[in-house]
Amino acid sequence: MKNDICKFIMRNMPFPMWIEDLEETIIGVNEAYAIIHNKNIDYFTSRKYNEVYDKDKYVKHRKLINEVIATKSLRRFEVVNEYICSECYVMPYFDDYDNILGIFGVFVDIRESKGKQKELENQKNILRTIIDTLPDFIFFKDRDSKYVGYNKKWDDYYKNKGFNNMIGKTDLEIGLPKELALSFIKKDREIMKTKKSQFIETIITTEKGEKRTEESIKVPVINEDGDVWGIVGVARDVTERKKIEDKLRTLSYKDVLTGLNNRTYFEEKIKDINQEKFLPIGVIMGDVNGLKVVNDTFGHLEGDRLLKTISQIIKDVSGNSSYVFRWGGDEFVILIQNYDEDGCEKIIEDILNKCDNYNFDLIQLSISLGASIKRTMDEDIYSNLKEAEEKVYRQKLLREKSVRSSVVFSLQQSLEEKNMETEQHTLRLLNYAKIIGKKLGMTIAELDELELVTKLHDIGKIGISEDILLKPSKLTKKEFDIMKTHTEKGYRILQSSSELAHVARGVLTHHERWDGKGYPLGLKDKEIPLVARIVSVVDSFDAMTNDRVYSKAKTKKEALEELRRCSGSQFDPEIVDIFIKMIQK
Structure with a gap:
């Protein structure tokens, strides 16, 4: 839809316009642009800017584009050459994450400006149309942080809130909470003082008590004398995007099958708890017994049910003060702050007892467990993991024969039952x-x-x-x-x-x-x-x-x-x- 709108605008725009990407490749020009350069439209498409113009023009153009990219805002330049005498409006366009995708520019002819004031106004209206079609909120403020203009999306939004005209008003006068409005004005003054753009993320509470996240970029508008006369801002509501990002972040840290933390989260969490105040840190590793037999006999869905059951037992026994991770296919890790051997042994004993007493309809629940204690900051947590793993496999060797025999025996009993x-x-x-x-x-x-x-x-x-x-x-x-x-x-x-x-x-x-x-x-x-x-x-x-x-x-x-x-x-x-x-x- 957006591409269609862009093509429609370019096709119907009566004055020269071009679009290029960040690699200096011309994506397209309109007919008016081709005519003033005495070329056809196809001549420009997909060509590098330095292939089309001489070195001097290319250097000036590059400088102009670099300013636009640096400020991420609309810039106006006066262009005088053998073809045209005009104002050039150059602006970036963005993706949904505020990354610049490229640049588009428009030449507005200023020859005979007094005699063609009306035509110039029409051209500015077209430019205004372009700005109004953008999906973001766009606004303009003067040196006193009073609004001097905004696009249609901004206007529609505040009209729904009962503000029909915001021109000449500050944020204190448009219904925002006082503290929030003052923070906006303070930020405006800071930007105008430093003459530097700022990216801002704001959490806003709506009238219904909902939390909304707004991202904005504010750019100082500087005249030819280097004086700041105001600010241009672009804002968007990113609440839904933030929710998706949070959900993806959560999913990236969770094991989908068991709901436990995964190994990726372990790598993050260990950085947080690897501190002197949390020592000693108990490290328990577990390896489920009999999973392969269940997978081979009843299928992987039943094997998954076995893993989920044991996961819940581990989680219940470990309590809220512990961090439980699914380490691999049938392996689990428990991290416990300020815990010694006795505490870890008690957790292991409780897990084994709960498995023994659990009425699982396929086989007797069984898991091999081993523990290690990190006592000093000099110790590497991965050395503790290795020690715990060695204890697990020593236990598996001792229990393996009886576990397997009990699995086969319980299957035989199930067959009879x-x-x-x-x-x-x-x-x-x-x-x-x-x-x-x-x-x-x-x-x-x-x-x-x-x-x-x-x-x-x-x-x-x-x-x-x-x-x-x-x-x-x-x-x-x-x-x-x-x-x-x-x-x-x-x-x-x-x-x-x-x-x-x-x-x-x-x-x-x-x-x-x-x-x-x-x-x-x-x-x-x-x-x-x-x-x-x-x-x-x-x-x-x-x-x-x-x-x-x-x-x-x-x-x-x-x-x-x-x-x-x-x-x-x-x-x-x-x-x-x-x-x-x-x-x-």
Whole structure:
């Protein structure tokens, strides 16, 4: 819209006008400008000023532009050369943040000025129109800080407040609070005395009690003799911009997921509290246990919920006198002013107790914590962080095995509690599997592996929706595709536990088929681990001979017939033979 207005003004302006950027590149001129230079408009576009004019003219022009940029205000110059005798009005234009984007200038012909006074007035009105189209408040004051002019936006604003004419009045007479008005007048006098521009930010309280922020730049107007005769001001309401800036600043310091302070804010805050009066400073670091298992099993949304829950516990225990930061993915840092070891140990103990007693429906909440104390100003806070981190990882090494085991155990319990698997089902499978394993001559270690795979083969189902797992009718293709992912989910769960990683492949492959048409890898024959082939047979038989939500139980005879039919296609024929003989006995 603004560009369209500028183009319209240039196109219809009857006197020469040009626009250039801060790199001295001419953005555009109008027809009147081209005519007085005996060139076409295209000749000037995108050319540098020193490419168009000789050195003397360029030097004068540069000096003129530098004055405008320095004062950030409208400047008037008299220009006399072989082409024109005119007044040149040059002014900067700005972006929304009061940064100068470029310069535009207008030549006003003053030849035969007395005979063309009316035409000159018209030209000044056009210039006035340009000023009135600007989005800022523009005003002019004399040496006594009385208003001698202002643009339309200013006029409209004060008319709405009941002031129809402000000419000849000071800020004390236009309804501003006395203290604020006096501060404006004091600033005006200071600017006129120093002959220097000033940028001013003012907080104004409206009649409704709202706080508004106004930015303004005031520039002294100096005549040819160097005397100041007044001030030109440009002001704008930047309240909304300030709110956005404050919000962005807050967001830049906050962790979006947990609402805690982030690492960026830590870097800022440590500068504030790294003072003698705040010593000793307690530094506590924490690392959440079991996050990877939850992410792999239930998805990252549940992992996020775990992080938010532990974040809230840390925040509640630490209290308002502490600063809590999310340091990284599953790491947290607590800074506490005037705190020693006993205090930090008490916070750690309270966090651990609250985690132990918290009823989180997926796994037992667990976090490893370590503390360090900064006692002197000579100590580097990052050395304390490193010491606390080392304590965290020593604790993780001690707790890791039990934490992982408890995670897997709690997942297995959840599977049973939600009626996805029963303890009786698991015991029957273990009985069948052990007999087959012994018939096949498996070693004790191999039988132990078989027992674990049998117990945990469906552990990945904990990550599948109950709507699918317990659906009483046939699954859709999309639902079945989701169901099939339980083998991969189980694999990832067990891979996260060093003591169970060796059985992860058996869990991954227990739905592979002898003919290679199974999932998820499409293995066939003896490419499929032996433990997985055994579980496939015993699990299928038990599923057929017991009621499920989606099917009624078959008789043993019917189930054995089904195994015979699928022997050599779905199942390992040797295992099927051993199993059938075992059942018949």
